[in-house]
Structures are given as structure tokens and as C-alpha cells.
Amino acid sequence: MFDDEKLPLRCDRAARQQPRPKSRRRLIAVLLPIAALAFIVVVPWLLPAASSTGSSGGNAFDNADQVSSGPDGRIDLTRLFFDVLSTDRLRSNLEYYTSGVHPAGANQTQATHTLEHFKQHGLDAEIVEYYPWLGRPVSQRVAVFNATTHVVEFEAGLQEDVVPGDPASENPNNLAAFHAYSAGGNVTGRLVYANYGRPSDFGALKRAGVSVKDSIAIVRYGKVLSNVKVHAAELAGARGVLIYSDPADDGYVRGNVYPAGPWRPESSIQRDSVLRQGVYPGDPLTPGYPSTKGAQRIEPSEAASLSSIPSLPLSYRDALPLLSATQGHGVAAGSIDDAWVGGLTSKGIEYWTGPSKLMVNLENRVTYETTPIQNVVGRIKGWEDPGQAVVIGNHRDAWSAGASDPSSGAAVLLELARAFGELSRLGWRPRRTIVLASWDATEHGLVGSTEWVEENVDWLRASAVAYINVGAAVEGDIFTAAASPLLQNLLYAVAKQVPYPHSNETVFDAWLRQSPAMQEADADIESDADIDTEPRPLIDTLGLHGDSVAFALHAGISSADLGFSGSSGARHSNFDSFKRMITFVDSDMRLHLAVAQLWGLLAIRLADDPVLPLCAGCYAKDLKRFIRQFERQMRQRKRHTGDNADGATVSKKLRRLRSAQHQLKLNARVVEHDKRHLRSVYGEDCSMTGRRRHTSCLALRASINDRLANLERHFIDPDGVPGREWYKHALFGPEPERWIGETAHQPFPALAAALESQDSRRLRLSEKGIADIIHEAAWFLRED
Ligand SMILES: *[C@@H]1O[C@H](CO)[C@@H](O)[C@H](O)[C@H]1NC(C)=O
Ligand SMILES: *[C@@H]1O[C@H](CO)[C@@H](O)[C@H](O)[C@H]1NC(C)=O
Ligand SMILES: *[C@@H]1O[C@H](CO)[C@@H](O)[C@H](O)[C@H]1NC(C)=O
Ligand SMILES: *[C@@H]1O[C@H](CO)[C@@H](O)[C@H](O)[C@H]1NC(C)=O
Numbered sequence: 001m002f003d004d005e006k007l008p009l010r011c012d013r014a015a016r017q018q019p020r021p022k023s024r025r026r027l028i029a030v031l032l033p034i035a036a037l038a039f040i041v042v043v044p045w046l047l048p049a050a051s052s053t054g055s056s057g058g059n060a061f062d063n064a065d066q067v068s069s070g071p072d073g074r075i076d077l078t079r080l081f082f083d084v085l086s087t088d089r090l091r092s093n094l095e096y097y098t099s100g101v102h103p104a105g106a107n108q109t110q111a112t113h114t115l116e117h118f119k120q121h122g123l124d125a126e127i128v129e130y131y132p133w134l135g136r137p138v139s140q141r142v143a144v145f146n147a148t149t150h151v152v153e154f155e156a157g158l159q160e161d162v163v164p165g166d167p168a169s170e171n172p173n174n175l176a177a178f179h180a181y182s183a184g185g186n187v188t189g190r191l192v193y194a195n196y197g198r199p200s201d202f203g204a205l206k207r208a209g210v211s212v213k214d215s216i217a218i219v220r221y222g223k224v225l226s227n228v229k230v231h232a233a234e235l236a237g238a239r240g241v242l243i244y245s246d247p248a249d250d251g252y253v254r255g256n257v258y259p260a261g262p263w264r265p266e267s268s269i270q271r272d273s274v275l276r277q278g279v280y281p282g283d284p285l286t287p288g289y290p291s292t293k294g295a296q297r298i299e300p301s302e303a304a305s306l307s308s309i310p311s312l313p314l315s316y317r318d319a320l321p322l323l324s325a326t327q328g329h330g331v332a333a334g335s336i337d338d339a340w341v342g343g344l345t346s347k348g349i350e351y352w353t354g355p356s357k358l359m360v361n362l363e364n365r366v367t368y369e370t371t372p373i374q375n376v377v378g379r380i381k382g383w384e385d386p387g388q389a390v391v392i393g394n395h396r397d398a399w400s401a402g403a404s405d406p407s408s409g410a411a412v413l414l415e416l417a418r419a420f421g422e423l424s425r426l427g428w429r430p431r432r433t434i435v436l437a438s439w440d441a442t443e444h445g446l447v448g449s450t451e452w453v454e455e456n457v458d459w460l461r462a463s464a465v466a467y468i469n470v471g472a473a474v475e476g477d478i479f480t481a482a483a484s485p486l487l488q489n490l491l492y493a494v495a496k497q498v499p500y501p502h503s504n505e506t507v508f509d510a511w512l513r514q515s516p517a518m519q520e521a522d523a524d525i526e527s528d529a530d531i532d533t534e535p536r537p538l539i540d541t542l543g544l545h546g547d548s549v550a551f552a553l554h555a556g557i558s559s560a561d562l563g564f565s566g567s568s569g570a571r572h573s574n575f576d577s578f579k580r581m582i583t584f585v586d587s588d589m590r591l592h593l594a595v596a597q598l599w600g601l602l603a604i605r606l607a608d609d610p611v612l613p614l615c616a617g618c619y620a621k622d623l624k625r626f627i628r629q630f631e632r633q634m635r636q637r638k639r640h641t642g643d644n645a646d647g648a649t650v651s652k653k654l655r656r657l658r659s660a661q662h663q664l665k666l667n668a669r670v671v672e673h674d675k676r677h678l679r680s681v682y683g684e685d686c687s688m689t690g691r692r693r694h695t696s697c698l699a700l701r702a703s704i705n706d707r708l709a710n711l712e713r714h715f716i717d718p719d720g721v722p723g724r725e726w727y728k729h730a731l732f733g734p735e736p737e738r739w740i741g742e743t744a745h746q747p748f749p750a751l752a753a754a755l756e757s758q759d760s761r762r763l764r765l766s767e768k769g770i771a772d773i774i775h776e777a778a779w780f781l782r783e784d
Contacts, residue, residue, distance in 0.1 A: 077428065078497060081604065084419045085596050087589035093411035094592070098401040098578040101173045104134055104180075104373055104441035110396060111374035114438045117414050118378035121421025123436065125378035130451040131370050132283035132291045133300070134444055137178040138365040140312055142242065144191075144325055147359045153325075156318035160574045161267040163259050168401040168577035175399055177313050178366075179226065179243075180444040181275040181284065185310040186363040187239040189215045190355035193326050193333060194236075195340045196222055197229030197243070199738050202236040204337070210330050210353045213237035216360045218314075218322055220246040220342060225544065226272040230307045231737060240362040241311040244319035245270050248343030250569045251316060262584035263569035266317040271399040271572045275445030276305045278734040280726035281549055282450025288726055290455035291370075300368070305445075310364040320347055326354035373397075373440040375448045380420055382607060384431035388709065390606040391435040391460075391467045391557075392416070392599060393449060393547055395442030399572045403581040405472035406442070409563065412473050412596045413438060419600060430607035432465060439547055442471075443572075446549055453550035460555045461716075465709045466606050466614075467551035467559040473595040474586050476566015477502050479511040482540035483560035484552060484712060485622040486614040490605060491560060492536060493613070498597045501590035507598065511537040541622070541732050543745030553729045556716035558614065562598065564591050610684040611701060614708040616781060617672060620665035623774070626731060626747030627657050634755060637739075656767050657748075660774035667781040674704050707781050714777035717769070721749045730773045 102110050111127055118125035142156035158177040163169040192212050195201040197219030205212060217233040221243055233241045247253045250264045257265040264270075275284065283291040284303035291297070300306060314322075323344060330353035333340035341351045376396070382388065394409035401407070417436055441447035453460060466487060479500075481491055495508035503510060515537040542552045545561040552559035567585060570576035586592055605613050631654065678684060678700050686697035717730040727733045733749035736756050746752050754766040 097407035123378035134371040137176040141363040180273040244314035246342035253343035262567040281446040325356040376438040382432040389433040393437035395439040408473040449547035469548040471546040484558040485618040616668035656771035660771040
């Protein structure tokens, strides 16, 4: 724990209890127009060196003489920060993390190394342990046999090949074929192929007259999280699930396979978690509270986030003989939909649904015990407002060497700690506190971050300005991001400052070129003076995006998740190695560097801009998009299921939401107006000499920042989403489990649950509840 504090940064709690300085906007409004003109002329002369990030004024640099300055004498913090970052360091960090296996709770050496590195660069740092219930593989078997003769026709190898020249592939500590939080069991049944294993895929099987009852389902990875597949199979009556990597998704259909290329080779096994994160993530035995040593635990049988049928991952080499056992049985998968046909056709597989005549035995022996895990948390204390904090985090645990997932991100986090340390040595301190977190046990189900958020939720809601997550920093070279609307404009601004390594563009331009543009989503939304109307790349709505889940959807902290995605052909396998990364993905480490620049600049701006770079108007705009998306979903549900809830009627009822959205939009303009006012009349730095004016400026700025930092919190519904109350964000969250696969994320999850119940009274109440929350948030924006 930090020296004098029990909770991380707990001392800062006192700060928030002090009354917030009252804005004197009305008085200002009267007096200022008079003084404004004179002031605008004078202010620029009074401003101290300001950086190009719009931050670091005044005493931010104590040793400003040591800091290089631009031609105009201004300190360019961005350039300084970029200069400190080193691809050699990133490379050696990556080499370190990938030199051994580091699954959840199993590599103390790496936790200690991370801690020492944080400390060495001047951070207050500590290891925060939790004690979740974690599983380990004991033995696995998948075999095909003749039900009459009991002759075994095929037994799966369940091993990945050794690739000569890649030491990671021959590490004796590499993990077995395994699904975290899978049920143990020994089950036998006929095999049924169910495409991606989405609820809609099982629905299609049912319509085609194929029974899944008492079968072993075989499904492919992709489209939805593995836990959704297992749960959907369980609901359809399957006894067990095999999830294999189809070459159409990330194997030879996509390109050369490792070691000839980056794509997935035939023996590659994709380990995964099957924890039902959509119910609640983290330790299944401590829902909603931290799994500290002495915490009370529920019984595994009571844990709603656990599935009760066993599952295992398979390579496509092992899947081949299984799929050939379904050949000619049931219906041809292509007759359900062409998209059901995978990439093994070149190996003679026609993709039939089964059930097979041969039997399949799936044996999964696992052992569960309370296991200590280590989060490493460090901080740099802010000079002006230490009670406000920006949290950045990445997970450290991996399924094997984990070069891309997560060590690319872990390597960047270490380099950021060093860079911030260097800047501090030169005299820079951020206005607000920066917290760096290296999470453990994310691969099992976001365990480390969830338990930490559950323990610190009160502090976070009082103090956290934002959480920025990077999981796999570099998987390919396509930039992707998901974020709370408040962070959108900042993401765009920062992406414009960072060069894209594979062309002469900025990351922003490359991102715009590579992503479906946002304009489509924005189409027919009237433009708003407060918001840029230039083309913008797509930012996903936050859903189940790694370690941001507990921050965004449980605690109500504005969050973002970013990284370069693309060649996913090694995901969760032994081939996600340093060698593969250096050979095929990022040989010069410049994609890593770009993430360091993006992630670091986001942290610096959030921690150091005098006025928080958050966009309240973007929320109103996105809300409009959510309403439309929900209406579309209602129409789709009606088509799919013939739900009673009449789309037209419901749509009329969404009037309350629309009116709340309108209110939010108007009130967001008040904040924008105050921001402009602050800038034009005082300047964001409030660095005038007149005491009275200085005080008024600080008060206005504090009021603006307070409203921006706390807007997201107002969207938290303490009651949570009906049926999965851990999820507390009223505006977005995971889809209802039975819908999953229809959209990537769910606007108004409580409303979705109400729609699912087909109870129009419930729907009405739910809509009113959400509209009330939005109205309250809107009023908060003009509170003074
Ligand atoms: C833990 O990680 C270190 C550094 O990567 C490595 O040298 C060591 O072998 C790992 N420990 C185990 C038990 O694999
Ligand atoms: C698991 O079930 C199979 C098939 O019924 C059986 O042959 C095997 O012995 C069982 N394994 C154990 C450890 O009981
Ligand atoms: C099982 O073995 C018997 C005896 O050899 C054979 O007649 C039958 O076709 C086999 N069943 C399957 C599904 O291959
Ligand atoms: C980038 O610009 C330089 C100089 O204009 C040019 O030589 C180079 O080919 C460009 N690279 C790419 C990838 O476009």
C-alpha cells in the first residue's frame, strides 16, 4: 500500500469533500463583457509558456531551464515526450515479458519486475493482491469412437507443434488446451456443428430440424465471446462444447500460416475464458465486492457467471476428423446459409450439421482453488488537483508468451512509466494524478481489474477523470478504438498528432481510411455547432472491451480502449511469440511506439490540460444514435421473434428518451459556452495577476471541470440492469445473452431486458427510468 494510505490514493478523498468553489457565472456575465475587450488584448502577454498540448502552464515545469523550448520560447511537452520514448526500450520490454510464460497469478517475477521498474522511475507503486477462485487444467481428452464396438477411431492430440527457431513454442511451461472457468466433466454424445455458436446459430439449427439435445456441439471461434457460445449450447441442450479455430477466420484462407506468415497454423490452439462476463466479470465467487483474503464467498453452484457444461478449444488439425464424422448426417450447413461453410472445404470437409453416428467423448479435468493474483499499481501525484486522477491500465497475464496479447501493451506501459519519470526529472508534474495499472488474471475473466474497481469504487467515482485501457497494443496495423462519447474528440485530436508508421499519414488519417466512417452512423443526425462535422473514423460504443468493463459499466468512469488490431492469427496460442511479432507484425517496433505516443498523450492531456478535454455535446449526439439503434433493434426483434411488443407503439414511447436527449444537448451547450467564455475572457491558465479575477477564473474552471468529470457518473443507475445488476450504466452495456451476436454492443441494456420480457408496462417504466437519469444528468450540466 502507498506509504500513508490504506487504499490507493485514499488521502485524496478528503479533497472531494471540501465544498466545490461556486461558479459566479452570473456576476461574471454582467461584469465581463466590459472588461473582456481590454483583457483579451492583455492576456496573451501574461500567459506563461504553454505547450502545444494546451497544457503545462505556470509552475508545471519547476526546472524549466532544463527543458528544451521551441523557437518562440514555449515548452513543447508533446515533442519532449515523443523524444523520450525509445523503440529499443519497447523492444527490450517486450523481450522481457515474452521470455517466460505468465498466466494468471503464476509469475511473481514479472509482477516484481514491473513494480521495481515503476519505482525506479519515481512512481509510488505497490502490488495489490486479490484471492479469486481460479481454475487450472489437469487433463483433457477428445476422442471419437464407435458406439457399438467402442473402438476409438480418433483421439485429438491437443498439442501445439514446436516451430524450429521459435523458443516460445517449445517452452515446457506452455499451458494445456484449456478454457478458464470451464466446468469439469466427462461427457459423451453425438457431434453437432453449430457454426459460430451464437444464439442465432442454434436458432437456425432448430428451424432446420437438427436437435442439439445431449450432443457435443462443435463451433468455431469468432463473432462473439466464447462464453456466449458455451451458454447458448447449454441452453440448446448440449452436454459439452468444442470450440475450434477455422482457417477461414484466421488460418490459411487468410494468408500464409506461421512460421511462413502470421496466420494460424493447423496445430494452433486458442485458449480462452468461458466466464459469462455479460452477467458479471471478475471472481465468480465475490460478485460486486473485492476478493480480498477474508472476503465472504458464495458457493460455485450459486455463481451465475459460470456455465455448467464443459468445453475445450481445438486446433483445426484436431477438428478435421471430428467434422468429417458429421459428413452426410443431418443437413448440409450450406443449405442453412452459405456463411456456415468454413475454410476446411479444401481438406474435404463439406460442413454438415450432424448429429454424427460416431460418438464423441469430451473429458475436461480442472482444479479450482483460491489463488493469489498481483495487480501492480503506481502513481504520479498531481501538483494542482491531486484528488483527481487519470487511470491507465493493461493486463500482464497471458496464455503463453503473449507477445501481442498483452505483452505489447505491457511493454508500452513500462515505457510510459519511464517517460513520465524522465519528464518528472526535468521538472514536469501533471496537474492531476496519473495512475498506472498492470492487471493480473484478465484472461480468466477481467479478474484483476474488476476486483480492484470493486474495492475502490467510491474513490473512483469521486476522483477518476477517465480510464484508458490498452489490451493487445499491437496485433496488426489497423487502429481501432472504443470509447465513451466524452473522450471521442480527445481521441481524434491525439490521433492527429501521432504519425502512422506504415505511411506518411497521421494515425487519424490511416484510421479514417481503414475504418467504416462514422458519417454513416451520423447520417441524418443534424449537425451541431459544438461538434466537428469533418469526416471522422469510427469509435465503437463501449461494450465488453477488456479491462475497461468494470471502470465504464460498473463504476461509471469515462473509458476508452485502443490498439492496433489485424493479424489475429496467433491469438491465445503458443505462437503469439516475440519471434512472430518481430518477423511479421512490428519488426521496427514503430507500431508499439505509436501506441506509446497515443496512450501517453491521452494520459498527459487528461491529467494536465487546465480544462478537461472532454466533450459533453458528443454524449448528446451519440445518445441520438443509440435511440435510433434501439428502434432498429426493436423492429428486428419483431421480425425475428414476432414479439408482441409492437415496434410502432414502442417507438412512439421512446419520445421520453428523445426529449431527454434534447435536454442533454441543450445543457451540454451551457458547458461549451462556459468553456468559450473562460478561454476568451480569462484564458484557461487563469494566470492573471489580479487576485479577484484569478479567483473567479479558478472558480469557473473548477465548475466546468467538475461537470465534465462527473457527467458519466450521472448515467449510473444504482439498481443496475435487471437480471445482471452488476452492470450499472444506463446508456450502454452488453447485449442480453439471448440476443448476442446481433449487434456489437447494447444501448439502453435495461430497456433491452424489458423488451425481451415482452411486457409493455415494464418497457414503459424502464424508458421513463432512463429518461429521468438523462434529465438529471442534463440538469447537472447547468448546475452552478
Ligand atoms: C516468469 O517470467 C520470467 C521473465 O519473463 C521468466 O524468465 C520465467 O521463466 C517465468 N517463470 C516461469 C515459472 O515460467
Ligand atoms: C470418461 O468417459 C469415457 C466414455 O464414457 C470413458 O471411456 C472414460 O473412462 C471416462 N473417464 C474417466 C476418467 O472416468
Ligand atoms: C461401428 O462398428 C460397426 C461394426 O464394425 C459398424 O457396422 C458400424 O458401421 C460402425 N458405426 C459407425 C458409425 O461407423
Ligand atoms: C513518404 O514520403 C517520402 C518523401 O515524400 C517518400 O519518399 C516516401 O515514399 C513516402 N512513403 C510512403 C509510404 O508513402
